[in-house]
Amino acid sequence: MARVQAALVAAGFRRYATYRQATFAGAFTNTVFGFLRCYILLSVAATAGGVMAGYTGPQLASYVWLGQGLLAVVNSWTMLDLAERVRTGDVVADLLRPVDPLWTYLWTDLGRAVYAVLTRFLAPLVVGAVAFGLYVPQSLLTYPLFALSTLLAIVVCFACRYLIGLTAFWLLDIRGVMMFWVFVSGAASGLYFPLAILPDWLATVLWVATPFPSLLQAPLDVIVERGGTGHALLVCLGQVVWTVLLLLACRVAQASAVRKLVVQGG
Amino acid sequence: MIISARGLRKDFTVSRKVGRFRRERHVVSAVDGVDLTVERGELLGYIGPNGAGKSTTLKMLTGVLTPSAGEVTVCGLEPVAKRTTLARRIGVVFGQRSQLWWDLPLEDSFALLRHIYRVPEADHAARLKQCSDLLGLDEFRRTPVRQLSLGQRMRGELTAALLHGPEVLFLDEPTIGLDVLSKQAVRSFLGEVDRRGDTTVVLTTHDLADIEKLCRRLVVIDHGRVVHDGTLDELHARYRSRRTIVADLDSPWPEGLTLPGAVVTAVEADARRITLALDGMTAGEVVAALAQAVSLRDLSVQEPNIEDVVAKLYRDES
Numbered sequence: 001m002a003r004v005q006a007a008l009v010a011a012g013f014r015r016y017a018t019y020r021q022a023t024f025a026g027a028f029t030n031t032v033f034g035f036l037r038c039y040i041l042l043s044v045a046a047t048a049g050g051v052m053a054g055y056t057g058p059q060l061a062s063y064v065w066l067g068q069g070l071l072a073v074v075n076s077w078t079m080l081d082l083a084e085r086v087r088t089g090d091v092v093a094d095l096l097r098p099v100d101p102l103w104t105y106l107w108t109d110l111g112r113a114v115y116a117v118l119t120r121f122l123a124p125l126v127v128g129a130v131a132f133g134l135y136v137p138q139s140l141l142t143y144p145l146f147a148l149s150t151l152l153a154i155v156v157c158f159a160c161r162y163l164i165g166l167t168a169f170w171l172l173d174i175r176g177v178m179m180f181w182v183f184v185s186g187a188a189s190g191l192y193f194p195l196a197i198l199p200d201w202l203a204t205v206l207w208v209a210t211p212f213p214s215l216l217q218a219p220l221d222v223i224v225e226r227g228g229t230g231h232a233l234l235v236c237l238g239q240v241v242w243t244v245l246l247l248l249a250c251r252v253a254q255a256s257a258v259r260k261l262v263v264q265g266g
Numbered sequence: 267m268i269i270s271a272r273g274l275r276k277d278f279t280v281s282r283k284v285g286r287f288r289r290e291r292h293v294v295s296a297v298d299g300v301d302l303t304v305e306r307g308e309l310l311g312y313i314g315p316n317g318a319g320k321s322t323t324l325k326m327l328t329g330v331l332t333p334s335a336g337e338v339t340v341c342g343l344e345p346v347a348k349r350t351t352l353a354r355r356i357g358v359v360f361g362q363r364s365q366l367w368w369d370l371p372l373e374d375s376f377a378l379l380r381h382i383y384r385v386p387e388a389d390h391a392a393r394l395k396q397c398s399d400l401l402g403l404d405e406f407r408r409t410p411v412r413q414l415s416l417g418q419r420m421r422g423e424l425t426a427a428l429l430h431g432p433e434v435l436f437l438d439e440p441t442i443g444l445d446v447l448s449k450q451a452v453r454s455f456l457g458e459v460d461r462r463g464d465t466t467v468v469l470t471t472h473d474l475a476d477i478e479k480l481c482r483r484l485v486v487i488d489h490g491r492v493v494h495d496g497t498l499d500e501l502h503a504r505y506r507s508r509r510t511i512v513a514d515l516d517s518p519w520p521e522g523l524t525l526p527g528a529v530v531t532a533v534e535a536d537a538r539r540i541t542l543a544l545d546g547m548t549a550g551e552v553v554a555a556l557a558q559a560v561s562l563r564d565l566s567v568q569e570p571n572i573e574d575v576v577a578k579l580y581r582d583e584s
Contacts, residue, residue: 007382018370092363097353098350098353
């Protein structure tokens, strides 16, 4: 990694590492909700004879607890500074740098994600492992695939949030878009329930036509080895496609946003 | 010539509500045919009343706004088309915006900028030391930017804009909201930048003391047009700004008394204080005549006031 990128990742990391109380409060909340979700899903599975939509008890526990941690890692509920900077006009400073703001924001967000992995991800993971016992992957290949899938999930989520931030160039106030995103991304990414409990056709539409499952369901299915290594590779491939498509969309939308700003003034 | 603009225009379309549903659109020219050339190493004051088009001009010069008409080059580049290339060669400080990373210590922002602008480590360290010595950054360089006072932050912003050794520095109201000491620090720093002569500075401000202390050349813009381009003295000459003599007298000023080469402009304090505007004679000659006519207690000679002359100019143009 070149030095600019490394410096930006480090800056993103340090930026979030400043707020220790917020980190602690966030990890605590995620953990409390982890208990709630885990008890509910396990009781649903128990009434269904121990297996729910193909997930066994330990797989469900892993799905819940790793999901609670990954939520903070992909950070889908928190918007980037971009929209606020567009609203206040500070975005001009971003445009006056010799680097593309898209990449600056991406590298900084990756730094944030590294910090989240070390804190917000590990805390619920440990609690879940102690309190419920988690699913232990059978294949060693699962671990690197999970790491890859998580990285892709972070980038996909970043690109979605960047696109939402860019809408500020037209809307100025992005609260409406954001509320829509929080609702849809929560339901369709597998945060509230595993997408496998949905009717087949709906789950297929979500997986094929939307980036939402790439945010959480994808890495979670990889780590609980749903469908084996072949399936995991397919899931990662799908994420790669969404990563490329969404980053391209960011480029196009940004070019048009900047054109609008530069031509019409802001 | 490092900056050149010819017939620079920026029109904005504004829509206004007419009746219940209809909207009427009309075009407003924020900048209306500005011609401007700046030589390398100059420090140019660019002033005008609110809404005159100063910031719009600056945005066009830095490449964040496309001109509606006219030609503009900065460092030989067309700003909008070559914005990212130009970004390496210019520095920009907007007094009301920040380019620093809010949550990080000031020195982290500086370190990041070194990477972003790919500045060799030795150059970066040398420039940082120079700025740090002149602006006294040491006491707060480890403080997160969000905890800095406005004056400290502005010193940080100036440093951040200079670390990559820009050829042109654009400053949009860098002294806005600063206290006296911070203003002085910023001014003496800019004076030092100017003395070194390798950076061209374009400064917009509402604080005319900035102009008086720093700028040899003054460009005044109003309603999008340049209404004065020259030195401050030329502006005074144009409005016949005059030096004044304020004299405190032992006895009241005799009514109807006139002095050659001076005009009485105010009689105050029971006629024991008079103000005379010089009109064709030197201060010495007028003071000598004054001392013969009345008994003097105290006396001061005042230079023409920049605020007054600029106010006259703004009023004339509106």
